[in-house]
Amino acid sequence: MNQLSKTSTIAMSDWHALIRQMESSINNTILGQEHIVRLMTIATLSRGHILLEGDVGVGKTTLLKTVAECLGGNFERIEGTIDLMPHDLVYYTYIGENGKPGVSSGPVLKHGDELSIFFFNEINRARPQVHSLLLRIMAERSVHAFNQTHFFPHLQVFADRNRIEKDETFELPAAARDRFMMELHVEQPKSEEQLKDLMFNPRFHDADKLVDSADKAIVPFQQLNDIAAAIQDHVHTSEKVQDYGYHLCRALREPAEYGIQITDVDTSNMIRGGMGPRGISYLARGARVNAWLNGRDALVPEDFHMIIRQIAKHRLFLNPVYDYNRDDIVESLITAALNTIQSP
Amino acid sequence: MKLFNTISLILSLFLLSVICSAETTIPGQIIKMDQGRSYGLMVGDIIEHQYLIAIDTDYSLSPSSLPVEGELTYWLDLNSVNMSSEQRGGKTLYHLTLRYQTFYAPLDVRALLIPDQQLVFTDSSNQRFEITLPEWHFTMSPIKEVVSSGIGNDDGSNGFMKADIAPRTHSLSRYQTPIIIYAGLLILCLLIWSALTGLLPKFNTSPFHVAKRHIKRIRRQKNMTSEQVQRGMQAMHDAFNARASHTVFAAQIDDFIKQYPQFNACRTQIEDFFQQSRNVFFFDEEPKPNLLTDCIRLCDRLAAADKVVQSKP
Numbered sequence: 047m048n049q050l051s052k053t054s055t056i057a058m059s060d061w062h063a064l065i066r067q068m069e070s071s072i073n074n075t076i077l078g079q080e081h082i083v084r085l086m087t088i089a090t091l092s093r094g095h096i097l098l099e100g101d102v103g104v105g106k107t108t109l110l111k112t113v114a115e116c117l118g119g120n121f122e123r124i125e126g127t128i129d130l131m132p133h134d135l136v137y138y139t140y141i142g143e144n145g146k147p148g149v150s151s152g153p154v155l156k157h158g159d160e161l162s163i164f165f166f167n168e169i170n171r172a173r174p175q176v177h178s179l180l181l182r183i184m185a186e187r188s189v190h191a192f193n194q195t196h197f198f199p200h201l202q203v204f205a206d207r208n209r210i211e212k213d214e215t216f217e218l219p220a221a222a223r224d225r226f227m228m229e230l231h232v233e234q235p236k237s238e239e240q241l242k243d244l245m246f247n248p249r250f251h252d253a254d255k256l257v258d259s260a261d262k263a264i265v266p267f268q269q270l271n272d273i274a275a276a277i278q279d280h281v282h283t284s285e286k287v288q289d290y291g292y293h294l295c296r297a298l299r300e301p302a303e304y305g306i307q308i309t310d311v312d313t314s315n316m317i318r319g320g321m322g323p324r325g326i327s328y329l330a331r332g333a334r335v336n337a338w339l340n341g342r343d344a345l346v347p348e349d350f351h352m353i354i355r356q357i358a359k360h361r362l363f364l365n366p367v368y369d370y371n372r373d374d375i376v377e378s379l380i381t382a383a384l385n386t387i388q389s390p
Numbered sequence: 391m392k393l394f395n396t397i398s399l400i401l402s403l404f405l406l407s408v409i410c411s412a413e414t415t416i417p418g419q420i421i422k423m424d425q426g427r428s429y430g431l432m433v434g435d436i437i438e439h440q441y442l443i444a445i446d447t448d449y450s451l452s453p454s455s456l457p458v459e460g461e462l463t464y465w466l467d468l469n470s471v472n473m474s475s476e477q478r479g480g481k482t483l484y485h486l487t488l489r490y491q492t493f494y495a496p497l498d499v500r501a502l503l504i505p506d507q508q509l510v511f512t513d514s515s516n517q518r519f520e521i522t523l524p525e526w527h528f529t530m531s532p533i534k535e536v537v538s539s540g541i542g543n544d545d546g547s548n549g550f551m552k553a554d555i556a557p558r559t560h561s562l563s564r565y566q567t568p569i570i571i572y573a574g575l576l577i578l579c580l581l582i583w584s585a586l587t588g589l590l591p592k593f594n595t596s597p598f599h600v601a602k603r604h605i606k607r608i609r610r611q612k613n614m615t616s617e618q619v620q621r622g623m624q625a626m627h628d629a630f631n632a633r634a635s636h637t638v639f640a641a642q643i644d645d646f647i648k649q650y651p652q653f654n655a656c657r658t659q660i661e662d663f664f665q666q667s668r669n670v671f672f673f674d675e676e677p678k679p680n681l682l683t684d685c686i687r688l689c690d691r692l693a694a695a696d697k698v699v700q701s702k703p
Contacts, residue, residue: 385636
């Protein structure tokens, strides 16, 4: 299982070099986000969609644009606004030069099945109707328009939202959040040296130029599905690690069964839902990719640890009485599950 | 004279018959009473009078005629009045018990009197019949002499004081066995509780010691399978988890040693164990032949390191 399928031309061993090059290029462009970049690489190689959130001006959009540039392929972007409607993603109408009305493909359809990255900026500013259309695009990688179904086999959706501003925003429904493989929280770099660099180095003052300076199309996006599938085949999961992964996910849904206790929380009545089949599948896929990125052909528990927070946090839905302190409680739950579930 | 004697005899017989006939018409009487000793009573003594009264069943005792409990005089209290009745041979028998207490403090022997009491019985036609509980004379004695005979010699009031009476001891032998059993159980529970809460560090066996025993048991078996080796390695992992109070993974060895620096000398062996564990459990490799021996050796070293730390104040 060292070679990709017949449709791929790059040997699997060479993909390591390409991925390293891609990560290096992104890290040279975006300072202090090495961990986030690694998680985005894992999501990309797991063919999962990514939602970035964080404070204003920490570089979410720049990071997504840079990753999109490095991945290559056709890239489309749309800004979430309160008056954006689902059809704005599919088509737009105009009056042509001849004075006649015309209809053209919107950002989703424009590139057909060559669409690689769809970047939805400020997703929480769009209405739920738009979120609804996005659900199908993300889950099925297809959309029905002009009396036919259009497929986007290489599509990966990147979205971002800021957590500071809440006016005129629409919280993403649980179903939409579940379709994002990872929800990544971007913080500004902590290193003094990096912050000084961002502050005084003119290279970082113009975001467009900065993104443009990144290496482009480092990985062949048409082969991402193949390498993703090959990685899943390549990385072996022993019975013990499967047991561990299963119990880890179950402990997140049924913490009381595992004797997990959290201060001031009734753990037998705290979880309303979450970490369903899609979530646990993403966890296993991401863990396998992490193992492969670390040069292993077998999964170990630490591969789950690498991504469990980014995959589980937005999928766990608490009893409303605990929602006031959701972030802390979910973090405590995940930490307790990691400390409780035993593994060789 | 002979005639006089004859007349006297006739009159006596007549009177006797009158008396006898009168007696037969009395509906009831006191047929037995016990008033106790009537002399040598002292202040605070209880005086108990018991009466057994027989009366025709037509009559019944009027409760309001019973003496009322309480203070009768400044020196005499009636503490209780108990009355019960039963039917026997066409009569009603009343058992009456009066308990007095005297507080009279005489300076010398003094005769006193408890006055008589009338009990009223009535029948269905409201006919009354009274029975008198007779008055009772008795004498009370002082507890001590008015002037101590030894007061002139003692130069104080100690002459009046008597030595304390030694308290009587009660035998506790019948409680002894249950007390010993319950005390033993209590101590045992306290010890278990202390051990569980870690208050008995000296009795805290290192988890690596436990793991060593477990692995040794496995190693004694003939034709060891890889599953048995895995159980031995799992025991080792359990020891690490127990020591850290959470699951320890290979990536957390640095944190583990930072938390328990006594194991720093064994870092290489710990890392090697975790690598071997990965190979066996996750990479499906066959365990090395001497793996359990290495585990036992590592357990020895880690348990010894644990012991040194525990013995430190």
